[in-house]
Amino acid sequence: MTDSLSEIRDLLEKAHRVLLVSHVMPDGDTLGSALGLAWALRQRGLEVRLSCADTVPKPLRFMPGSQDYALRSRTDEEVIFVIDSSDLERIGHVYDAAAFAAVPVVNIDHHVTNLCFGNINWVEPKAATAELILELVRYLGIPLDARIATCLLTGLVTDTQCFRTHSTTADSLRAAGTLMDAGASLAAIVRAVFNHRSLPMLRLWGQALSNIQCSGGVLWTEISQDMLHRVGADEEASRGLANFLGTLDDAPVSVVLRELKGGLVDVSLRSSADVDVSKVALAFGGGGHAQAAGCLVKGTLAEVREHLLAALRQVLSAREPAGEPLATPKGPSGSL
Amino acid sequence: MTDSLSEIRDLLEKAHRVLLVSHVMPDGDTLGSALGLAWALRQRGLEVRLSCADTVPKPLRFMPGSQDYALRSRTDEEVIFVIDSSDLERIGHVYDAAAFAAVPVVNIDHHVTNLCFGNINWVEPKAATAELILELVRYLGIPLDARIATCLLTGLVTDTQCFRTHSTTADSLRAAGTLMDAGASLAAIVRAVFNHRSLPMLRLWGQALSNIQCSGGVLWTEISQDMLHRVGADEEASRGLANFLGTLDDAPVSVVLRELKGGLVDVSLRSSADVDVSKVALAFGGGGHAQAAGCLVKGTLAEVREHLLAALRQVLSAREPAGEPLATPKGPSGSL
Numbered sequence: 001m002t003d004s005l006s007e008i009r010d011l012l013e014k015a016h017r018v019l020l021v022s023h024v025m026p027d028g029d030t031l032g033s034a035l036g037l038a039w040a041l042r043q044r045g046l047e048v049r050l051s052c053a054d055t056v057p058k059p060l061r062f063m064p065g066s067q068d069y070a071l072r073s074r075t076d077e078e079v080i081f082v083i084d085s086s087d088l089e090r091i092g093h094v095y096d097a098a099a100f101a102a103v104p105v106v107n108i109d110h111h112v113t114n115l116c117f118g119n120i121n122w123v124e125p126k127a128a129t130a131e132l133i134l135e136l137v138r139y140l141g142i143p144l145d146a147r148i149a150t151c152l153l154t155g156l157v158t159d160t161q162c163f164r165t166h167s168t169t170a171d172s173l174r175a176a177g178t179l180m181d182a183g184a185s186l187a188a189i190v191r192a193v194f195n196h197r198s199l200p201m202l203r204l205w206g207q208a209l210s211n212i213q214c215s216g217g218v219l220w221t222e223i224s225q226d227m228l229h230r231v232g233a234d235e236e237a238s239r240g241l242a243n244f245l246g247t248l249d250d251a252p253v254s255v256v257l258r259e260l261k262g263g264l265v266d267v268s269l270r271s272s273a274d275v276d277v278s279k280v281a282l283a284f285g286g287g288g289h290a291q292a293a294g295c296l297v298k299g300t301l302a303e304v305r306e307h308l309l310a311a312l313r314q315v316l317s318a319r320e321p322a323g324e325p326l327a328t329p330k331g332p333s334g335s336l
Numbered sequence: 337m338t339d340s341l342s343e344i345r346d347l348l349e350k351a352h353r354v355l356l357v358s359h360v361m362p363d364g365d366t367l368g369s370a371l372g373l374a375w376a377l378r379q380r381g382l383e384v385r386l387s388c389a390d391t392v393p394k395p396l397r398f399m400p401g402s403q404d405y406a407l408r409s410r411t412d413e414e415v416i417f418v419i420d421s422s423d424l425e426r427i428g429h430v431y432d433a434a435a436f437a438a439v440p441v442v443n444i445d446h447h448v449t450n451l452c453f454g455n456i457n458w459v460e461p462k463a464a465t466a467e468l469i470l471e472l473v474r475y476l477g478i479p480l481d482a483r484i485a486t487c488l489l490t491g492l493v494t495d496t497q498c499f500r501t502h503s504t505t506a507d508s509l510r511a512a513g514t515l516m517d518a519g520a521s522l523a524a525i526v527r528a529v530f531n532h533r534s535l536p537m538l539r540l541w542g543q544a545l546s547n548i549q550c551s552g553g554v555l556w557t558e559i560s561q562d563m564l565h566r567v568g569a570d571e572e573a574s575r576g577l578a579n580f581l582g583t584l585d586d587a588p589v590s591v592v593l594r595e596l597k598g599g600l601v602d603v604s605l606r607s608s609a610d611v612d613v614s615k616v617a618l619a620f621g622g623g624g625h626a627q628a629a630g631c632l633v634k635g636t637l638a639e640v641r642e643h644l645l646a647a648l649r650q651v652l653s654a655r656e657p658a659g660e661p662l663a664t665p666k667g668p669s670g671s672l
């Protein structure tokens with residue numbers, strides 16, 4: 001770890017232009033961590049560019065510098081940082097084999113499943129990658145300012161669902177305190193990220209919760225294009241529904257199925273601590289964490305639901321000891 | 337403040353038996369703060385009793401010692417602590433004029449509206465009274481243990497909705513870190529307090545959100561006894577709905593009306609930062625904070641709704657500058 005930090009410091013001492021890459025379908029941690037690091041390195045006089053295969057989601061555009069993701073015009077960086085990504089597939093079309101072979105690649109991530117694809121790999125199981133960036137910024141002796149702090153606290157707050165995940169440690173809370181001291185407004189971040197409600201969104205959630213089904217240990221609900229039209233909501237309105245659903249004492253698995261345009265269904269899975277839904281997601285071409293995973297499946301809502309529920313029941317029936325729920329922590333543990 | 341701390345220390349040095357009182361309709365802060373202080377004072381060899389006019393809600397019974405609230409058989413205490421209560425009415429029938437006149441009363445609270453009814457009044461605007469108790473325990477030199485820490489962290493987590501309220505400071509986060517270090521499980525508290533979902537509860541919320549109404553800047557929904565019966569839910573199932581509803585950009589006030597047995601309607605009000613709903617709650621015989629207040633009103637759902645909406649519209653139309661929403665923080669700021 002300390003080795004990685006000193007290696008990163010040495011690299012940065014010789015560099016003038018760096019590229020920071022966030023993963024596809026970006027969340028607050030991959031964006032906030034990269035943006036926080038960007039502001040810190042700019043203080044050092046470095047030219048920093050940001051790249052992401054997808055656009056920054058609306059609720060995260062309050063982060064200072066988030067518009068810079070659209071601006072990269074040259075590709076002459078001397079160091080590439082890949083932030084919060086377990087593997088290079090996760091950065092989508094930003095990955096360019098020749099360019100990535102030509103310069104040192106620094107891989108900073110908190111996912112324990114990280115494939116260590118970089119020339120320098122700093123991978124530690126923190127609640128958020130933003131915690132690692134905070135450590136790096138302090139190690140480099142760069143003073144925190146409100147911009148750095150706002151971006152890093154956004155990473156920490158989004159990946160922990162505001163300190164509600166199991167991954168949240170005493171150090172995560174103290175890091176958040178440090179970031180508030182440096183000028184980040186926790187209240188403003190919470191408002192932007194969690195309290196972004198609208199009447200159509202509330203009505204959509206109302207319908208999804210009213211129609212909830214529960215059988216064989218699986219809780220599920222669906223959001224069709226028709227439902228979106230009826231309440232006047234867009235696809236962003238169902239953000240957070242899977243985490244809200246969570247799991248129940250007698251339903252250790254929950255599923256939210258969302259019908260997308262083009263014959264695709266987006267599936268979000270959540271499970272209690274004794275069930276690993278990432279395997280099911282993987283079998284359907286997706287991935288994620290053991291207790292929070294997802295996949296994108298071709299088919300109608302009815303088709304996907306049928307296949308998926310069958311697979312989940314198989315996983316549930318294979319549990320040992322059969323049928324006996326464990327007295328271990330449960331609930332959402334990721335941001336998928 | 338330091339004066340209050342040394343006065344409390346002096347009182348405790350001479351005392352053998354103390355009574356800790358929590359307020360009516362107890363929440364996690366009044367209970368957790370009192371229980372945390374109880375475990376600390378017992379370490380000091382004091383005999384501690386606990387009292388509350390109402391029973392401890394089910395989701396909070398995981399706190400060690402919560403069953404002690406039912407046990408007070410004698411009334412020969414030498415000091416009475418009133419915890420997290422703005423005034424003596426707030427402790428209901430536990431208040432006994434003669435008994436309270438006979439011994440020193442210590443008033444520890446974080447509500448700025450506190451009437452300073454004690455012989456010693458330690459009132460500071462912290463995110464939770466639990467933060468004050470942590471300060472007191474440390475001042476007294478009593479080492480934190482897992483029981484003290486669990487109760488105090490529950491107070492902090494419930495009053496801040498897990499660090500989401502405006503009142504949450506960097507110090508609140510650091511206090512939470514200290515309590516985790518001392519053995520409190522944040523994940524277990526979050527699970528007990530926030531993730532206590534059931535199928536009837538999810539369906540009830542579904543109906544309440546589906547039926548949501550919005551007009552004249554007020555968002556409202558109702559929960560009738562009939563709805564509870566239809567989904568098989570009890571009254572606890574609507575806990576948290578008012579906080580979830582929050583406010584919208586074009587609806588700075590939200591209302592949840594719940595029909596109780598016996599011709600009463602329980603009203604929860606939430607508002608954005610530029611509207612004070614506590615005045616409306618007060619006018620209807622209730623009270624609370626500016627952005628989170630409540631009242632209990634006689635009448636049918638339709639009658640109470642009509643009177644209340646009329647009063648709220650009057651408050652909204654009296655705002656200056658008329659109709660222009662302020663760019664100030666908003667969202668739930670209390671636990672009413």
